[in-house]
Amino acid sequence: MKVTLERKNDDYLFEAKGKSGVPLHIDNTVDGVSNGSSPMELLLMGVGGCSAIDVIHILKKQRQKITSYTIEISGEREKIKEANPFKSMHVHINLEGEILPQKAIKAAQLSFEKYCSVSITLEKSVIINYSITLNSVKIV
Structure with missing residues (x-):
């Protein structure tokens, strides 16, 4: 690449x-x-984009109907010498559609634990957690 x-x-x-x-x-x-x-915003976007593609791909394979998908990623930074790297990130997934809650949860879990190369690349130095809202109800 x-x-x-x-x-x-x-x-x-x-x-x-x-x-x-x-x-x-x-x-x-x-x-x-x-x-x-900024380069730091691009890191957040990379995590969000990677996981969003994974989650959508998994849910489509499971024949779940997604009518809306938004994702919000926030990062907490810390001062280390002259730099301010991320120490943690939180990804909040907002899904709408005919989606079984357990399938949404499993798709996100698979993305962050198995498929998302961006979050897996960062996981040794950044704590990444996530939450999911499905049809206006927080499920994780």
């Missing part, structure tokens, strides 16, 4: 591209106006 980043201004704005060729903007979000996501 390979990605490229190209600087787009005299400051911190970069355009990143992977295999798809679809551009993504990365910028310094600390100094006011930003024209892209």
Whole structure:
């Protein structure tokens, strides 16, 4: 796997591209106006995107009907020397549709414990937990 980043201004704005060729903007979000996501936001997005794809794939294979899927990922950071890495992340999955609760729970469990390469990559240094709301009822 390979990605490229190209600087787009005299400051911190970069355009990143992977295999798809679809551009993504990365910028310094600390100094006011930003024209892209920060690298730390991208980590949160990576965890969310990876697990969302897994959960949807698993539920579709089980013939569950998903009418809406949103995911919210928050991260808690800590100061270590000059850096501020994540020490924990919480993923909240919001599902709507004709989905059996036990299938939603199992899909999320499989994603975080077996399939999501992003969260598995981070698990040695970041505590990642999750919760699920199904049809406006919190089930985990």
